[in-house]
Amino acid sequence: MLNELKNEWKKTIEAELRSYLGTDEIPELSIGVPPKSDMGDAAFPMFPYAKSAGKAPALIAKDIMEALSGKDHPEGEMLVAGPYLNIRFDIPSLSGKILEEAEKGGDLYGHVSDLSGKKIMVEFSCPNTNKPLHLGHMRNDSLGESVSHLLKAAGAEVMKVNLINNRGVHICKSMLAYKLFGNGETPESTGEKGDHFVGRYYVRFANWEKEAEEAKKANPDIINDPSFIDPDTEAQKMLRLWEAGDKETRELWQKMNDWTLSGLAESYKNMGISFDRLYYESETYKLGRSEVMKGLEMGVFKKEEDGSVQVDLSPIGLDKKVLLRRDGTTLYMTQDLGTAVKRHEDWPFDSLIYVVASEQNYHFKVLFYVLSLLGYDWAKELHHLSYGMVNLPEGKMKSREGTVVDADDLLEELTVLAKNEIEAKGREEAVGDVSETARKIALGALNYYLLQVQPQHDMVFDPKKSISFNGNTGPYLQYTCARISSILRKYEEAKDEYDGAESNCSLLVNDDEKLLLKSIESFPETVRKAALNYDPSIIASCLYDNAKTFSHYYHDNQILKAETKELSVTRIRLIRALRTVMKNGFELIGVPYLESM
RNA sequence: GAUCCUGUAGCUCAGCUGGAUAGAGCGUCCGCCUCCUAAGCGGAAGGUCAGCAGUUCAAAUCUGCUCAGGAUCACCA
Structure with a gap:
C-alpha cells in the first residue's frame, strides 16, 4: 500500500x-x-x-x-x-485499510505469493550417527527450519530433507571402541540418552588413539609387537567388513545407529525441528557411480592412467577433482551427485537449497558445476545457503579440548534458567505449566540468538554471557507479546464496558501508533525480502523493532483506560493487528508464542 | 601460495540496491513500580565505520591496494 x-x-x-x-x-x-x-x-x-x-x-x-x-x-x-x-x-486515513488487511489475513497475514507453484527442497542438519548435536548443528537446524517456514510463507511448496551420515570410518570408530570397551552396556543399562552414549565411545576411541600415538612415539618398535593394536588400522579393517556386509559388524552398526538416532530424534523434537523425508548415507553412498560413468561416456569426465575418474575444473577457475577412486570406490562428492539426482527423481523440485556451513563452499561450487556438466538443467537452481561458524570467545569449539557446547545440555541449562526466572518473579500461577513455559522461553532465546545474526557471518557465543533474557532477545519479544495478549484478554473480559464505542482509525495519531501501523503494513514486504534472501535475521530485527516501539507506546499510553472508549477500542484493534504480526513472525523464526509469561 | 568470507562503541550484533545527526542490546553510571506483566521504560557516557587511495554533488555502503582475522584448496566426510 x-x-x-x-x-x-x-x-x-x-x-x-x-x-x-x-x-x-x-x-x-x-x-x-x-x-x-x-x-x-x-x-x-x-x-x-x-x-x-x-x-x-x-x-x-x-x-x-x-x-x-x-x-x-x-x-x-x-x-x-x-x-x-x-x-x-496521511497514515490515519490509511490505517483503517492497514488494520483490515491484517485482520483479514489472520494467521496467514504476511504470507505472499512470490514463490507460489514452486517446489523447493531444503536440506539441512545432516548429523553423524556417532555423537550428539552441538551448538554448530543448532545454528544449522534453526536456519534450515526457519528458511523452510519463510519459503512456505512466500508461497512455495517445501520439502525438508535430512541426510543421515551413518557410514564411514568415523562411524566405525565409535563401534570399535564399544566393541572393545563396552562390556555389553547399553543406553538402557546406563540410563544415558542414546546419542550421548554412542558419543562417549567416539571420545573413548579418540583417547585410545592418542594413547597409541604416544606408545608409538615412546617405542617405535611397538608396532611389531603382536599384542599391540593400532586403532586406525583396526577402524579401517572394520569399515571393510562393513562394506562387505559382514553380519556381526552390520548388526552392531544397526544397533548403535538406532541408539544415536533415537537420541537425535528427541533432540530434534525438543528443538522444534522436523523433516519430511530422511535420506541415509548408507543407502545413497553408491548412487553417484552410474552418474560418473554417464559423464565418462558423455566425455565430460576423464579416466586417468591410474584408473581414477576426474573432472577438469579449469573452466570455473579450479583445479581437478577426483570423482571415483582408482579402486572404483566412491567419495563424498560422488555420493552427493547421486543423491541430488535421486532427489530430483523422487520429488522434481524447482529449487534445492543446501543449508551447510561455509567451510564447504568449495564442495558445493564443484558439485553444482559437475551436475551442470552432466546436463541437468536444474543444476542452476541449486543453492548453497552458506552460513558462518559459531565460535567461542577463545576461538573454535574443539572436541579434544572439551569446549564443544552440547545442544541438549545448553537447552536444559536455559530451561532451568527460565524456570528460575519464572519463580523469582512469582509468575508460576499466571504461567500455568511452568516447565513447558520455561522450555518455550529457552527455545525462543536460543532460536532468536542464532537467527538474529546474518547467516553468512561467523558469530561468537560466550556460554557465560551470550544467552540472556533481557534486551534484544527472544524472551523480550515473547514478553512483549504476552503483555499484548494480557491486555486483549482483559478487554474481552470487560467487553461490556465498551459497548457502543466504535473504532475510529483517525484517532491513531501519535508517533508510535504511526510506526506500528507502518510496520504492520510492510510486514508482507518484510517476509518477502527475508524469504527471497533466505535470511531470517530480517524477520528478527523487524520483530525487535516492533517490540521496542510497543514497549515505549505501552509505557506512555493507556490502552484499556484511554481518554475515550472509542480510543480504547481503536487501540485494541491496533495491538491486535500487532500481535498478529508478532505471532506470525515468531512462527517464522522458531520463537514460541506465549499467552502469558 | 591461490580462492572465498569477515573487520562498525569495552563486548555481541544491526545498518551496506550510495543520501539528512552511524543504531540497538549487554556492560558502566543516573532515574522510574498507588497505574493494562519492571523479562519493562527514560536518560548519560562510549565511534578515525581496520588503514590508504579512487569514483561521486554525496561513501560505513561502490572500486583498488595494504593490514588483521577466519575458511577452503584430500583418491576424508
Missing part, C-alpha cells in the same frame, strides 16, 4: 523533473526514508539534478513542490526539507 504510493509519487516527481529540466534523460529518482518521522514518510533527494538544472538542490525541491501542488498528484502532503522533497502520508 505505502510502497505503491511511494512509487506513484516517484513517477509523478520524475515526470515533473523531466519537464523542469527540459530533457527525458534524467537520473533515476531514489526513494529514501527521512531520519525522523516528523519529516515525512518518504524522501526524494534532489542532488542528482542540481548540475543540469544549474540550481541548488533545495531550490529544485521547492520548485517541484510548487509546480506539483497545482496539479493532480498521488495522496500525501509534500514538504521541502533542505535538498529533499519529502512526502507525508
Whole structure:
C-alpha cells in the first residue's frame, strides 16, 4: 500500500523533473526514508539534478513542490526539507485499510505469493550417527527450519530433507571402541540418552588413539609387537567388513545407529525441528557411480592412467577433482551427485537449497558445476545457503579440548534458567505449566540468538554471557507479546464496558501508533525480502523493532483506560493487528508464542 | 601460495540496491513500580565505520591496494 504510493509519487516527481529540466534523460529518482518521522514518510533527494538544472538542490525541491501542488498528484502532503522533497502520508486515513488487511489475513497475514507453484527442497542438519548435536548443528537446524517456514510463507511448496551420515570410518570408530570397551552396556543399562552414549565411545576411541600415538612415539618398535593394536588400522579393517556386509559388524552398526538416532530424534523434537523425508548415507553412498560413468561416456569426465575418474575444473577457475577412486570406490562428492539426482527423481523440485556451513563452499561450487556438466538443467537452481561458524570467545569449539557446547545440555541449562526466572518473579500461577513455559522461553532465546545474526557471518557465543533474557532477545519479544495478549484478554473480559464505542482509525495519531501501523503494513514486504534472501535475521530485527516501539507506546499510553472508549477500542484493534504480526513472525523464526509469561 | 568470507562503541550484533545527526542490546553510571506483566521504560557516557587511495554533488555502503582475522584448496566426510 505505502510502497505503491511511494512509487506513484516517484513517477509523478520524475515526470515533473523531466519537464523542469527540459530533457527525458534524467537520473533515476531514489526513494529514501527521512531520519525522523516528523519529516515525512518518504524522501526524494534532489542532488542528482542540481548540475543540469544549474540550481541548488533545495531550490529544485521547492520548485517541484510548487509546480506539483497545482496539479493532480498521488495522496500525501509534500514538504521541502533542505535538498529533499519529502512526502507525508496521511497514515490515519490509511490505517483503517492497514488494520483490515491484517485482520483479514489472520494467521496467514504476511504470507505472499512470490514463490507460489514452486517446489523447493531444503536440506539441512545432516548429523553423524556417532555423537550428539552441538551448538554448530543448532545454528544449522534453526536456519534450515526457519528458511523452510519463510519459503512456505512466500508461497512455495517445501520439502525438508535430512541426510543421515551413518557410514564411514568415523562411524566405525565409535563401534570399535564399544566393541572393545563396552562390556555389553547399553543406553538402557546406563540410563544415558542414546546419542550421548554412542558419543562417549567416539571420545573413548579418540583417547585410545592418542594413547597409541604416544606408545608409538615412546617405542617405535611397538608396532611389531603382536599384542599391540593400532586403532586406525583396526577402524579401517572394520569399515571393510562393513562394506562387505559382514553380519556381526552390520548388526552392531544397526544397533548403535538406532541408539544415536533415537537420541537425535528427541533432540530434534525438543528443538522444534522436523523433516519430511530422511535420506541415509548408507543407502545413497553408491548412487553417484552410474552418474560418473554417464559423464565418462558423455566425455565430460576423464579416466586417468591410474584408473581414477576426474573432472577438469579449469573452466570455473579450479583445479581437478577426483570423482571415483582408482579402486572404483566412491567419495563424498560422488555420493552427493547421486543423491541430488535421486532427489530430483523422487520429488522434481524447482529449487534445492543446501543449508551447510561455509567451510564447504568449495564442495558445493564443484558439485553444482559437475551436475551442470552432466546436463541437468536444474543444476542452476541449486543453492548453497552458506552460513558462518559459531565460535567461542577463545576461538573454535574443539572436541579434544572439551569446549564443544552440547545442544541438549545448553537447552536444559536455559530451561532451568527460565524456570528460575519464572519463580523469582512469582509468575508460576499466571504461567500455568511452568516447565513447558520455561522450555518455550529457552527455545525462543536460543532460536532468536542464532537467527538474529546474518547467516553468512561467523558469530561468537560466550556460554557465560551470550544467552540472556533481557534486551534484544527472544524472551523480550515473547514478553512483549504476552503483555499484548494480557491486555486483549482483559478487554474481552470487560467487553461490556465498551459497548457502543466504535473504532475510529483517525484517532491513531501519535508517533508510535504511526510506526506500528507502518510496520504492520510492510510486514508482507518484510517476509518477502527475508524469504527471497533466505535470511531470517530480517524477520528478527523487524520483530525487535516492533517490540521496542510497543514497549515505549505501552509505557506512555493507556490502552484499556484511554481518554475515550472509542480510543480504547481503536487501540485494541491496533495491538491486535500487532500481535498478529508478532505471532506470525515468531512462527517464522522458531520463537514460541506465549499467552502469558 | 591461490580462492572465498569477515573487520562498525569495552563486548555481541544491526545498518551496506550510495543520501539528512552511524543504531540497538549487554556492560558502566543516573532515574522510574498507588497505574493494562519492571523479562519493562527514560536518560548519560562510549565511534578515525581496520588503514590508504579512487569514483561521486554525496561513501560505513561502490572500486583498488595494504593490514588483521577466519575458511577452503584430500583418491576424508
